[in-house]
Amino acid sequence: MTLRSLLLYLFFFWTTQIECVAKFEVISVSDSSLVIKMIEAANVTNFDITVQIFDLSKQRLFRRTQLDHVKNDQLLSFDGLKPDTWFAVRIEYRLNFADDITDNALRMTKQEMVVKTKKTSRDDPKKIDQMVAFIDDLFVTKDNIYIGVGSVFKEIKKISTVIVPELRCSKGVLSPVSQQVIQHASFHFDLSKLPKEDRKCSTICVFPYLRILTENAVTETFRAKEWCGSAEEARHLLTNKSLSINILAAFLILILAKMLF
Numbered sequence: 001m002t003l004r005s006l007l008l009y010l011f012f013f014w015t016t017q018i019e020c021v022a023k024f025e026v027i028s029v030s031d032s033s034l035v036i037k038m039i040e041a042a043n044v045t046n047f048d049i050t051v052q053i054f055d056l057s058k059q060r061l062f063r064r065t066q067l068d069h070v071k072n073d074q075l076l077s078f079d080g081l082k083p084d085t086w087f088a089v090r091i092e093y094r095l096n097f098a099d100d101i102t103d104n105a106l107r108m109t110k111q112e113m114v115v116k117t118k119k120t121s122r123d124d125p126k127k128i129d130q131m132v133a134f135i136d137d138l139f140v141t142k143d144n145i146y147i148g149v150g151s152v153f154k155e156i157k158k159i160s161t162v163i164v165p166e167l168r169c170s171k172g173v174l175s176p177v178s179q180q181v182i183q184h185a186s187f188h189f190d191l192s193k194l195p196k197e198d199r200k201c202s203t204i205c206v207f208p209y210l211r212i213l214t215e216n217a218v219t220e221t222f223r224a225k226e227w228c229g230s231a232e233e234a235r236h237l238l239t240n241k242s243l244s245i246n247i248l249a250a251f252l253i254l255i256l257a258k259m260l261f
Contacts (some may be wrong), residue, residue, distance in 0.1 A: 022047070023111055024091055027075060028125035031083035031118040036091075041072040049093040053078060054222075056086040056114075059158045060215045069096075084119045086132070086152070088112065088210060088222040114210060114224040130225040133163060133208035135234045136184065143199075145189040145231060149206055151181040160211040163187075169194060169201035203228055 022041035026034065038047065048068045055062040063078065070076070081087060091111045116129040137148025151161035161181040167174040167189040174193065179185040191199045205228040212220045229237075 021109060022072070022095055023109075024113070026113065026115055026128050026130065029115055029117055029128050030125045031121050031123065032081050033077055033079045034081060034087070034089070034115060034117070035075055035077045036089075036113075037075050038072050041095075043097050044072040044095050045098050046071055046096050047093050048096070049076075049091060051076070051078070051092075052090040053081075054088040054090075054212065054214070054220065055082065056088055056153070056156075056159060056210075056212065057082070058215065059212055062087065081117050083117055086114060086116045088114045088212065088220070088224075090220075090222065112222045112224075114222055131227060132210065132224045133161060133181070133206050133227065135204075135206065135227070135237060137186070138231065138234050138238060140231050143191045145191070145201070145204070147187050147189075147204060147206075147234065149181060149185045149187065150183075151208065153210065154181055154183055158213040162209045162211065164207040164209065165189075166203075166205040166207070167201050168203040168205065169198060171198040174201070202230060204231060204234060 022038050022044050024036045025039050027037050028035045034053075038044070046069045049066070049070055051063075051065045052061060053063045053065075054060065062081075065078065067076075089112065091113075093109060093111075095107045095109070097107070114130060114132055118125065132152050134150055134152075135147050136150040137146070139146040145167060147165070149163050149165070151163075153159040153161050162178055163181060163185050164178045165176055165187045169191075172194065174189045174191070176187045176189065179187070189201070189204075191201065194201075205226055207226045208224040210222045210224055212222070214220055
């Protein structure tokens, strides 16, 4: 095997291992509970896990749970949560594999998620609200893409939302400087920085990070769910949002008219 072949093999093996590390996803959310499950866990026999759940409305640790030797297909349910509330979840876990040769560095890992509970028990638990950041402005020219980003936490003083933006192109990534959302954060992707033949950019990504000042004056940082999509998808979201606002405004006007007349 040549040196080049060996390097390619090692690179493929390393990236495959990284992509295949077991992680958790939210299965359902009700007005009082959160259910998560491990995925991509084919080679995992069981795991040890510590879960910290922070109540973002109070900026405090709500619950800490520790479990050992959990089966890789077991559903984990956390009950007693408050309705209509955002929670930040930090999951630290140690993977136990079927073989004993797996690198120890892959055994210990961490994941974070931010999720909102439902208002009532009648709401669909499969419709999961994890998007804390959203594109609220978009302008596209031949060599420029401008986006505006808002946050559901912009009115809460003890929670800061920091946005890391990306524009993924055919032969590279444009990454403007990250910003904190005050009322709104604006980003400019300058395509003129790329060679003309490489300006095929298909995906905009917005990665939100929450910095929370807890009640005991400790700062906690959580990575929330990212949004990735094309400029057309972003425009579609803006159109739907504008339509919803217009419908709501019309409905309120009708109610007001009935009250007055």
